[in-house]
Structure formats: C-alpha cells, structure tokens
Amino acid sequence: MKFFLDTADLAEIEEAASWGALAGVTTNPSLYARIGGRLDDFHNHIKRICDIVGPDCPVSAESVAMTRDEIVADGCKLAEIAPNVVVKIPTMVEGLAATHTLAGRGIPVNMTLCFTVPQALLAARAGARYISPFVGRFDDISEDGLFQLEQVCSAIGNYDFTANTVNGEKIEIIAASIRSANHVTQAALMGADIATVPFGVLKKMVQHPLTERGLDAFLKDWEKVQNA
Numbered sequence: 001m002k003f004f005l006d007t008a009d010l011a012e013i014e015e016a017a018s019w020g021a022l023a024g025v026t027t028n029p030s031l032y033a034r035i036g037g038r039l040d041d042f043h044n045h046i047k048r049i050c051d052i053v054g055p056d057c058p059v060s061a062e063s064v065a066m067t068r069d070e071i072v073a074d075g076c077k078l079a080e081i082a083p084n085v086v087v088k089i090p091t092m093v094e095g096l097a098a099t100h101t102l103a104g105r106g107i108p109v110n111m112t113l114c115f116t117v118p119q120a121l122l123a124a125r126a127g128a129r130y131i132s133p134f135v136g137r138f139d140d141i142s143e144d145g146l147f148q149l150e151q152v153c154s155a156i157g158n159y160d161f162t163a164n165t166v167n168g169e170k171i172e173i174i175a176a177s178i179r180s181a182n183h184v185t186q187a188a189l190m191g192a193d194i195a196t197v198p199f200g201v202l203k204k205m206v207q208h209p210l211t212e213r214g215l216d217a218f219l220k221d222w223e224k225v226q227n228a
C-alpha cells in the first residue's frame, strides 16, 4: 500500500515527505479553504505542493466546475501546473464525461466522492486513473464504510481496466475519507492500492503504547549502563 497525504497544508506535506513514506498528495476544496486558501492563489498553491513532493508523486487538484466542458477546460489548466498534477473530479454524469475526455488526452483523473460499486465501475470505464471510495463519510451516516470499500476493491479487481486508463497504467484505488489507523489496516488487508490520510492519522499510524513503553524501558536501562 502507498500513502498519500490528504491535506493542502504545506508544513504537513513537508514533514510527511521527510519521513520517506509519502507517495502523493490529495487536496479538495474544503482542505484548501481550511488553510485559508484564496481563489487567485490556488494554482500557485498546487505548484508549491508539486515542488515539495517532486515529480514522482501525484498531486490531486479538484475541479469545482459543474458541466463537462467546464470541467475539461478546468482540468486542462490544472494539468498545466505540473506534470504530476492529477485532476480530481466528482463521480457524477458530467464528471464521467469530462473524465472520458481528459483521459483521452492523456490527463490523469482521480474520481472522487465515490461511494458504491456501480459508481466505481463507471469511473473505471470512463478512464479514471484513480478511484477514491470514501470510508469515513459512510460511517458518518451509520453505514459500514470499510465494507463498501471492500466491495469496490473486489469488484474492480474482477476486471482488467488497464487498457482504458491513461498511458496504460493500472487503475488504482485510493481509500479516502480515512479517519483512523484501523481504517488504514483494514484498507491494506482488503488490497486498496493507496490510503490518503490526514496528517493526524499519519502520526497515529507511527504510534503504539508498547513502542512507547519499550522505548522508555530501553532509555532507563541505558542510563544504568552509563552509570555502571
């Protein structure tokens, strides 16, 4: 499993990148608003993220256009920011049509706000490079987000979508709306290719009480060695 950071916060991205496990970044309008982002600085901000993570890390930038032509125009402009920009498009009819067009032009698309197997299959057929089933938001409405993710992983795995994705690359499932380290564990066990995680979850993924207790004991014993 690869890890993407689900944030628009440059400091978080810099810190996560320094850990050596960061394979990409996903943003959305809410995450950009959360850092006080301005419309006129949006493209520059995405460029800053691309510069931090480097050319091998995909950076998803979301289009907020609502018609296929506008989404395509928006997507083309976003793709010009840097070669590693992935256009993030909601799973809806106009989004599918725009994805089909952009994929045909060699522009990678991450289809977001995906909740069900039929949505995921349509996104894959449209040519999406990435599909982002949301876990936490299903849990928020008292549904089982991990079960839904498992269904998507299983259904997509039943078919070969290689031929109709950008540059013949394998379609990848991004487990999104991740709220806990356990979400990451379960997503990995069911074979999701990528987990996009908030920085808070990434930090929790490192931690375990037995690690902390063990480290504490090692440090105390080392003091004894030094004083012996």
Ligand SMILES: O=C[C@H](O)COP(=O)(O)O
Residues within 6 Å of the ligand: 006, 027, 028, 112, 134, 136, 137, 176, 177, 178, 196
């Ligand atoms: O845009 C995708 C995010 O992973 C959504 O996460 P969220 O449900 O925690 O806002």
